[in-house]
Amino acid sequence: MTNNSLNAVKTPAQKRGIAKTVALIVALMALFVAGFFHKMLQPRVMSEMELRVNGAVVFDNPRIIKDFSLTDQKGNAFKLENITGKWTIMFFGFTHCPDICPVTMAKLAQVYEKLDSRIAEQTQVVLVSVDPARDTPEKLTPYVAHFHEDFIGVSGDFLQTMQLTQNLNVAFRKVMLDNDYTVDHTGNIVIINPKGHYHAFIKPPFELARMITVYQSIVTTF
Template sequence: MTRTQKTVFILVAILALVLGLTVNRVLSGSAQGDQIALIDAGIILLPQSRTVPDLSLTDQDGQPVSLNQLKGKWTVLFFGYTFCPDICPTTLAQLRQIKSELPSEAVDKLRIVLVSVDPDRDTPQQLKQYLGYFDKQFVGLRAPVDTLQKLANAVSIPYIPADTSKPGYTVDHSGNLALLGPDGTQRGFIRAPLNSQKLVAQLPGLVERK
């Protein structure tokens, strides 16, 4: 190899290294930018996905549903109840609005689920009627309190079981939403209060992930 050829080889190697570092920096910056945009929209992804126990619940049609049946789509779990005076109707109305503004491809990959924290009053019929006011595609799930607490603890969405002996009782619960991935594991949270505009912008990219 002549001196000229060596010089050319070294220059090409240096150029390849510089280009590689530049591309890596751009890609890293892009990934960091995506993460910042998600956080700004209230979407907090866990550094590592979390296994969710395969519990059995009942849906708004009175049919048994295991959590494993939620695989295949991104699932938003909202822990609330139909007699809730404020947080629940507001959140469900926002989720309906967000869904209506998403492209159809994103809607096909997304499932909205209300997990009732008031199984005493939220019968399947009550859940179905209530969710019908918002979106008939929304899923309602109910289960005994011990099962609900296992699920709530597993996805870190706290609620306090109510004293059902009191007339007109309310249930203290979080407005945050749990995010399950298509593999059935928990991928993160959506913080309350919801920012509809920013979620509409970020959810399509999120649901493309496997």
């Protein structure tokens, strides 16, 4: 009997059953392929050991940050409530810094632009000045905008700045020069979770691909 003869003897109900089976198989294959690519596109999750090897330390118990009162580059109050509700990448530096600060800020701009879109939407980057005497809002405005229009720059009086740095294990001190001064400071990048808790920090040197992978892993596993 030929194939044409076999097709001829199939009932309409049989043909509908075959069509449904084929459609189901195609749908399952499409779901499998979609799931595979979705998983491939997800940020990589790193183990605690991998994070440490790549310069990141995540606390088992994120640390409470006491309230503080600083001012952002627009002259608005910047307090604890401003670092809740989303992830905050925080760096401590100053506008007169000749090398480390601008290099780090430029690297953070690259990281921010290359984050997974869903993670970028829930992330803010904040520069906290450790030179409050010189870094007024007017000074911070063009400085942070130079690196990225979304970046936030904050400063305040010495005591308020010191309170925040102590909460985040960041050290800074004025170093006198001839007729001038500079500021030595911790170069770590601080990661604050959406609850406003000190969640992790990343140590230099900062390599682009490594920073992206580390940060997205931290956010993904929260």
